[in-house]
Amino acid sequence: MISRNSRSLIRMYKAFNDNSFKAVKMSSSAPEYETLKVTNPKEFVYHVELCRPDKLNAMNNTMWLEIGKCFNTLDWDENCRVIVLSGAGKIFTAGIDLIDAAEMGAKLGDLNDIARRAKLLRQFITQYQNSITSLETCKKPVITAVHSACVGGGVDLITAADIRYCSKDAWFQVKEVDIGMAADVGTLQRLPRVIGSDSLVRELCYTARKLFADEALSSGLISRVFEDKESMVQEAISTAQVIASKSPVAVQGTKANLVYSRDHTVQEGLDHISQWNQMAMQSDDFAEATVAAATKQKNVVYAKL
Structure with missing residues (x-):
């Protein structure tokens, strides 16, 4: 007779394999995205671009969801070994889309009870956290290539990546204190581990001052700085090719x-x-x-x- 624990393990194994099959099937269908552009410039190398250039790549709810979906899909795609992440248009990202934030505020206003408002807020926060963490849990190395502004949620995003490059016009800003909140989707947890200077991290997070490319390089946030966006992306793809050639x-x-x-x-x-x-x-x-x-x-x- 099969024990209760054994039956539980069998159900877990079956669920895992069912989910794995669904993920592989989804990856093979090359899903389309509203806010991301996904290309395959070299063998085993995928290029993901934040693609709301008319909105300065502001991270709306659709983008948050699609980031998680995209990286979870590529995680299971055997034709993908390395991912390059960049931003289309004038800047990398302006951070969270404040129009979306205002709409969330309206939804909260419809709820009179604090427990129900708190539950809705937590759902949003957890959803955004999971999207950022998908870069870290993705088994494939992620190389971020940042040009111009990388604000708020953009900092959350790049600190979950493996390798960070930027162009010389890049700047980084932990902006959340300026909109009356503490950063809550990864910066406060990952930036101290990335930079290693507790004093600098606290200064950036308390003041919301801009961190420019030269200081980002010297602090360890970035490993290489390039003359312009084009040369940066090309080199990021070249680095990805080297990694993809390994076992x-x-x-x-x-x-x-x-x-x-x-x-x-x-x-x-x-x-x-x-x-x-x-x-x-x-x-x-x-x-x-x-x-x-x-x-x-x-x-x-x-x-x-």
Whole structure:
């Protein structure tokens, strides 16, 4: 007789596989988006652009939802190994769409009870948090390429990415205190880990002052600064190609363990990677890469993952 715990595990396994199949099926249908433009400029490299240029790429509710959907879809797409994220038009993003925020305020006004207003607010906040976190939980490395303004929600977005580039005209602003709130979808949690200077993070978040490209580079928020948007995006795609040429087992394992180790002790991280590699080192990728390194073979072709 199957125990209750066993039946629960079977149901969980079935649900996982059903969801996995749906995600893979969705990825193969190349969904269209209202606020994003998704292209495939190089093999295994996808380019996602915030695409509301007439609205300065302000992040409305549709964009928030589509960011999560897009990165969750690409996460399951075996033809995608690396993602470049940039903004179409004059700037990267102006941050949250204040018209959307006003509409949410109207919805709250229709509710008289504080508990019900709080529940609705939490639903919105959690939805936006999950969209930002989709960059981090996506197994594929994400390279952000920022030009001109990156405000509010844009900072949340890039701090969840793996690699950050910008053009020399870029500037960054944690704007939330200027609209009477604390940043609530990732900046306060991730920016201190990205920059490493508690004093600078607090200054930026308390004052809402602009952080320009040179200071962003020196503080560690950005790893490279480029002359203009075009050269930045080209180099981001070139970097993505280099990453995509590596074993996807190795790259995705590296990202998973970097994220895990950030939130755990050194020993917990060591235990995690030892368990991870006891599986990964039995992959064909490990054998192929080892032989290629020993024989100085180039352009190894790894199976899709």
